[in-house]
Amino acid sequence: MPHYEDLTYEVKGRVALLTLDRPDKLNAWTAAMEKSLKQALAAAVADDNVRVIVVTGAGRGFCAGADMGLLQSIKADNWEERELAQAAREEEVDFASGLGPDVSPHYGGRFGYLMQVKKPIIAAINGPAAGLGLVVALYADMRFAGSDAKFTTAFAQRGLIAEHGISWLLPRLVGPAHALDLLLSARKVTADEAERMGLVNKVFEQVNFMGAVMDYARALAETVSPRSMGVMKAQVWKSLFQDFNEALAVGDSEMQKSFATADFKEGVAHFVEKRKANFTGR
Structure with missing residues (x-):
């Protein structure tokens, strides 16, 4: 089994479980994590035994956004050379499956490849999802949240803008008014409010959150x-x-x-x- 930095990969039955693994930092996003996610998804696609992919976070958080150390190192005159941008370019994987229409012309950037992955991707949001962490969850096909989960776009509070396609993805999930509320205010949203506005498919009680998500994933893997x-x-x-x-x-x-x-x-x-x-x- 390959080693994935800042991420763990395991197969449970016909479900691949990918866990962002920096629990002491609320799984803040790193260049290594970005590479590992793409590598692990490629492994899940290549494994004929795997039929569904679940992405979650270790510990009490899903992903707190980009690591602050990486954000502090960004300079305006060489921002395309920043570590995260380079990580996205370095890991080249062809996810074309030949199943259904070709979606590759429409979804570019760092995370658009998730739409090309032929297997359903479920974001199991076990705790806080902020900034880039929320963006990554939006690229999944479905989102389930634990009852203790919290959400924030965070960008406006960092002097940033709607990054990485969230200005396109978010309004299609929750509508323009909710999207602008979440983006402009950067306020924290509870799991229940996220469910009401359509940001997540369903909220499960925290005590049995991953069990409920895995039950759903197994139903997809075994019955369709x-x-x-x-x-x-x-x-x-x-x-x-x-x-x-x-x-x-x-x-x-x-x-x-x-x-x-x-x-x-x-x-x-x-x-x-x-x-x-x-x-x-x-």
Whole structure:
């Protein structure tokens, strides 16, 4: 098993669990963590046994944002040479899956590759998620929060702006008014308020938070077609750049392709035979 700096990687059944691992710093983001996340996601994609990916934080926090030491070292005249920017460029991985429409032209930057990962990514927000930590969570396909979790964009309180695509992602989740509230005020938001505005899918009680998230992840991994999940993920992220007729045409085309797959045959067979599904992803 490879070593990942500032991150741990383990596979539990068919679920890959990636844990940001600087608990003494509330998992503040580092260049090493950024490299490790991309490497670990590549390992999860390459492992046919893995069908769902969960990203969480060690200790009592999800991610407190960029490490303050890295922020203090930034100079205006060479900001593109900062350590975090270099980390993003150094780790090149091709996440193209061939499942569903190609989303790569639409999602660039440091974290857009998460949309290309063919397996569903769940952000398990176990505690504070601030600044860059919140941004990373928004790139996941779904977000679950522990009841003690707190959220803040933080940027305006640092003299910064809406970074790394959050100005596009956040309004599509919560609407422009909520997005502007969260961005301009940088106020702290509780898990319950985050759920009400659509920032997270669901809040689970802190005492059994990871158990509840893993139960959901296992249900995806064990009861539905991994091929279907990969195609549908691409369809949804692509649809944000399509009109209705374009999305409809893609759906019709992908439906026809699905009829020729082993997973379609198994999907019908296990229902008719009243037994547990045995999807292969083919």
